[in-house]
Amino acid sequence: MALEIVDSCVGCFACEPLCPNKAISAVMRPGEPLFFIHPERCTECLGDHDLPQCAEICPIEGAIVDEFGEPLNPPGSLTGIPLHLLDQFRVTECRQ
Amino acid sequence: MELPVISNAPPALAGGCSESGCGTAPDALAHLPDHIRAKVQDHPCYSEEAHHHFARMHVAVAPACNIQCNYCNRKYDCSNESRPGVVSELMTPNQAVRKTLAVAAAIPQMTVLGIAGPGDPLANPERTFETFRQLSEQAPDIKLCVSTNGLALPDCVEELARHNIDHVTITINCVDPGIGAKIYPWIFWQNRRIRGVEAARILIEQQQKGLEMLTARGILVKVNSVMIPGINDKHLEEVSRIVKAKGAFLHNVMPLIAEAGHGTYYGLMGQREPTPLELEALQDACAGDMSMMRHCRQCRADAVGMLGEDRGAEFTLDKIETMEIDYAAAMVERAKVHREIADNLEMKRALQRAPKFDAPARRADPPASRSLRIAVASKGGGLVNEHFGHAHEFLVYEVGPSGHRFLGHRKCTPYCMGDTSCGDGETVLGQIIASLEGVEVLLASKIGFEPWADLERAGIRPSGEHAMEPIEDAIRAVYDELAAAGKLDPAPAEVAARAA
Numbered sequence: 001m002a003l004e005i006v007d008s009c010v011g012c013f014a015c016e017p018l019c020p021n022k023a024i025s026a027v028m029r030p031g032e033p034l035f036f037i038h039p040e041r042c043t044e045c046l047g048d049h050d051l052p053q054c055a056e057i058c059p060i061e062g063a064i065v066d067e068f069g070e071p072l073n074p075p076g077s078l079t080g081i082p083l084h085l086l087d088q089f090r091v092t093e094c095r096q
Numbered sequence: 097m098e099l100p101v102i103s104n105a106p107p108a109l110a111g112g113c114s115e116s117g118c119g120t121a122p123d124a125l126a127h128l129p130d131h132i133r134a135k136v137q138d139h140p141c142y143s144e145e146a147h148h149h150f151a152r153m154h155v156a157v158a159p160a161c162n163i164q165c166n167y168c169n170r171k172y173d174c175s176n177e178s179r180p181g182v183v184s185e186l187m188t189p190n191q192a193v194r195k196t197l198a199v200a201a202a203i204p205q206m207t208v209l210g211i212a213g214p215g216d217p218l219a220n221p222e223r224t225f226e227t228f229r230q231l232s233e234q235a236p237d238i239k240l241c242v243s244t245n246g247l248a249l250p251d252c253v254e255e256l257a258r259h260n261i262d263h264v265t266i267t268i269n270c271v272d273p274g275i276g277a278k279i280y281p282w283i284f285w286q287n288r289r290i291r292g293v294e295a296a297r298i299l300i301e302q303q304q305k306g307l308e309m310l311t312a313r314g315i316l317v318k319v320n321s322v323m324i325p326g327i328n329d330k331h332l333e334e335v336s337r338i339v340k341a342k343g344a345f346l347h348n349v350m351p352l353i354a355e356a357g358h359g360t361y362y363g364l365m366g367q368r369e370p371t372p373l374e375l376e377a378l379q380d381a382c383a384g385d386m387s388m389m390r391h392c393r394q395c396r397a398d399a400v401g402m403l404g405e406d407r408g409a410e411f412t413l414d415k416i417e418t419m420e421i422d423y424a425a426a427m428v429e430r431a432k433v434h435r436e437i438a439d440n441l442e443m444k445r446a447l448q449r450a451p452k453f454d455a456p457a458r459r460a461d462p463p464a465s466r467s468l469r470i471a472v473a474s475k476g477g478g479l480v481n482e483h484f485g486h487a488h489e490f491l492v493y494e495v496g497p498s499g500h501r502f503l504g505h506r507k508c509t510p511y512c513m514g515d516t517s518c519g520d521g522e523t524v525l526g527q528i529i530a531s532l533e534g535v536e537v538l539l540a541s542k543i544g545f546e547p548w549a550d551l552e553r554a555g556i557r558p559s560g561e562h563a564m565e566p567i568e569d570a571i572r573a574v575y576d577e578l579a580a581a582g583k584l585d586p587a588p589a590e591v592a593a594r595a596a
Contacts, residue, residue, distance in 0.1 A: 010171055011186070012215055014160035014284075017222075049287050057284045059161060059170040078164060080281050085364045089356075 001067060002042035003052055007033045009063045015054035020045060024054060128345060128387075135262060135316060136345075138207050138438060139239060140403050144391040144502065147403040148478050149437045152208040153199050155192035156185065156398040157223045161215035162247050163283040163299060166361040167322060167352055170215075185398065186214070189226040191413055193234065198416045199400055200235055201426035203407070204433040210241045212265075214398075218248040221255070228259040237427060237434075239263065243320070247283055247299055249306025257313055264310055265348075266303055267320045270328050271335055273297040278327050281361070304342065311343030318346040318389070323370050323378055324362070325352070336382035347382055348389040351375050372492070373534050376503050390504045402476055465584040467496035470571045471506065471532055471556075473540035480562045480570050484540040484547055485512035491567070492535060495575040500568065506531045511547055529554045537574055539567075 005015075005024075011034030016024045023041035027034055037054070044066075045052045055064045055072035061079065062071040076083050128136070140147035161170065187195065200206045209231060211217040217224040228240050241263035242256065249266065256264065270276045276296025283295040290298065310317050319339045321332050328335075336347050351370045354362040361367075370378070379388050391403065401407035471490040473482035489505045508528045525547055532538065538556050541563040551558045562570035578584050 012159040012161065012170065013220065014162075014215070018287075051288055053287060056287065056289045057160075057162070059164055078282065079361050080166075081361050081364050089359050089364055092357075 001044055002039040003037050003044055003054060003072070004039075004065050004067075005033050005035045005037055005054075006063060006065055008060055009034045010060055011035065012059065014057045014059070015064075018053035018057060020048035020053070132316060132345060137441070138434065139241075139263065140208060144389070145441060146207075147391055148476055149205065149441065150207045150434075151203050151205040151400075151402045152210060153196065153206060153400040154210045154212045154398055155187060155196060155227060156214055157187050157189055157192045157227050158211055158213055158217040158220035159186055159215045160219045161245075162219040162285075163216070163245050163295075164281050165245075166279055166281065166367075167324070167354060167363075169359045169363075171359065185412060187413070189223050189230065192227045193230045195411055195413070195416055196231055196238070197235060197423055197426075198419050198421055199411050200238060200430060201421045201423065202411070202419075203401060204426070204430045205402070205437065206238065206430070207434065208239045208241060209235075210243060212243040216245050216248070217242050218244045218252045221248070221252060225255055225259060228261065232260055234423070235427065237430060241265065243267070244306075245299070246303030246306050247285070248302075250302055250309055253306065253309045253313065253315075256310075257315065261315070263316050263318070265318045265320055266307060266344075267322070268300075268303050268307075268335055268339060269321050269324070270296070270331055271300055271304070271338055272331060273300060275328050275331055276300055279322075279324065304338075307339060307342050307344060317344045318348060319344045320348045320350060320392075322352050323349050323375060325368055325370050325374065327367075329370065329374070329378060332378060333381050346387045346389050348392050349375065349379050349382060350392055350394055353394070371533060372504065372506055372531065379504070390502055405476075465497045465579045467494050468537065468575060468578070468584060469494055469503070469535045470537045470539060470574060471535045472567050472571070473538075474567060478567055480539045480565050480567055481541050484538070484543040484558070486510050487540065490532065490535075490538070493567070493571050495571050497575075497579065500571055500575075506535075512544070525550055529556070532556060537578075539570055539574065 002023075011026070013026070016026070016035065019037075019042075021038075021041045021043055023038040025036055025038070027036050049056075052064075052072065058064050058073060059078060061073050061075050061077060064072050066072060075086055081089075136146075137143050138146050138150050140150045140152045164170075196209050200209075211224050211227060224242065228242075231238060231240060240259065240261045242261060243265040244252075244267070246266045246268065249264075269279050273293045273296040276299060277293045280296055280299060282289050282291045283299050284290075285295070285298055307317055307319075317339075319335075321328070321335055323329055323332060332349060336349075339347060351372075352362065352367070354360060354367050354369050356363045356366075379390060382388055398408050399406050400411055470493050472480055472493065473484055473487040474480060474491055475482045487508070488510055489507045491505050492503045493500050494503050508531050509524050511524055511528060528547075529550065532554075535556055538551060538558050539562050540558070540560060542560050543551075543558045548558050559574065562573065565573075575584070
């Protein structure tokens with residue numbers, strides 16, 4: 001049982017100091033997600049908090065997933081942006 | 097204190113003409129007690145006069161945030177955008193200190209270092225305070241300031257005071273949780289994400305408490321508010337009254353930025369931005385209760401240089417690595433430059449206080465002459481010194497028979513960015529003209545033939561006659577000339593129609 005950070009992470013550091021198990025670290029390797037949750041240390045905050053702290057503060061929808069790959073914050077759940085508008089934006093957004 | 101002098105000034109001066117280096121009139125800070133004015137008069141973000149002469153920088157050491165705002169998208173960083181929250185290079189405190197010292201050596205006009213994001217500085221207390229701690233030791237002449245959403249503020253007041261931070265900006269968009277719920281979808285509070293009205297209630301409570309705690313300790317507080325049409329635009333007058341009553345010394349009402357391309361909630365939902373005239377009207381309405389700031393440029397969280405310019409690209413981490421800097425010599429040089437600028441400004445202030453022999457003649461102007469908005473292209477220094485085609489913004493002044501005041505700046509894409517983008521000139525010109533809503537005269541150091549004709553067609557008189565003149569002198573000369581020619585009879589129908 002462990003959470004995972006995927007490549008949509010923007011590297012904002014918000015989760016890192018909150019982890020009760022110090023399981024989160026910055027990666028700094030090109031091509032990998034910016035942060036990493038050590039799977040053996042992650043307890044999903046059981047025993048420490050009601051809810052996993054990293055997912056509670058994470059501002060990016062879909063960036064933290066559970067062991068089944070399900071996002072803890074699914075699309076639209078944090079910004080309130082309707083899904084069809086999110087889809088449209090993804091198509092048109094400018095990539096650098 | 098200058099307050100009695102200003103408020104008792106004869107009508108000819110009460111309109112605000114100050115012929116100061118800056119054009120704010122009356123200076124938004126004039127009512128402040130001397131000891132506060134002395135603290136802010138060389139701060140480019142607080143004093144409109146100072147922003148022409150002194151520089152500032154922000155260091156992006158604070159990526160984490162504890163709330164979400166509907167005008168912010170945490171995902172993107174575009175290097176060619178200038179707006180709050182956008183940043184190119186996140187830094188550690190050590191890197192930030194190196195960068196600050198390098199910039200302060202290269203730009204001796206620098207007086208202020210701020211931490212403003214890209215998240216919330218007080219949601220990153222260790223990184224923020226470590227940066228402040230090192231800088232207060234290594235560059236004690238640089239003023240430190242911080243900008244926050246206020247949620248963590250009450251817990252940080254003690255530490256802010258310890259680091260000798262005497263300026264704090266709080267973004268307060270509302271004092272009503274019902275309105276707040278439409279601006280903030282969630283906050284992170286006591287180990288959980290809280291949403292809706294409850295989230296807004298907690299945030300507002302913390303902001304107000306933080307404001308009271310800061311002012312009780314004598315720390316200067318500026319309040320920023322984002323004007324969101326249909327959401328908080330009517331409400332901000334009340335916000336202004338309340339924050340003033342609690343001791344904030346300056347209120348900065350900024351327009352919402354909500355382009356669909358930024359991917360923010362407001363941008364994608366089609367929430368509109370306020371027009372320049374709506375913003376002016378709200379700033380005027382709030383000004384009855386509070387000093388208003390009108391020269392804010394809504395900088396990036398890593399901006400470097402004078403307000404409105406961004407020299408960040410000259411000071412990237414790899415460039416700083418190669419710079420050879422004598423820090424002690426740089427501090428001596430800064431002290432010299434700051435003193436020269438301060439002396440110069442003091443002289444201008446003294447001149448301004450001196451009796452003006454031409455004042456009676458001005459009062460003899462036909463009293464019926466209406467006021468007029470004039471846009472100016474300027475590179476800085478208080479001069480009409482920018483080509484129309486190169487201007488990234490126009491400074492807009494309202495000029496009346498006996499005074500003038502600075503209303504704000506209108507940002508734009510420059511008409512001619514060079515050969516590559518000149519093909520877009522036509523549409524860009526249309527946007528510039530639209531952004532000049534309400535303006536009747538435009539002064540630049542030079543204006544090309546084509547835009548000249550289009551401006552005239554749009555009812556804006558272009559002029560290159562006042563190139564390199566001080567802005568106050570130029571706008572006064574234009575006004576007086578038009579008034580003398582009888583072209584400023586009260587409220588002509590076409591202008592009213594265009595402003596509507």
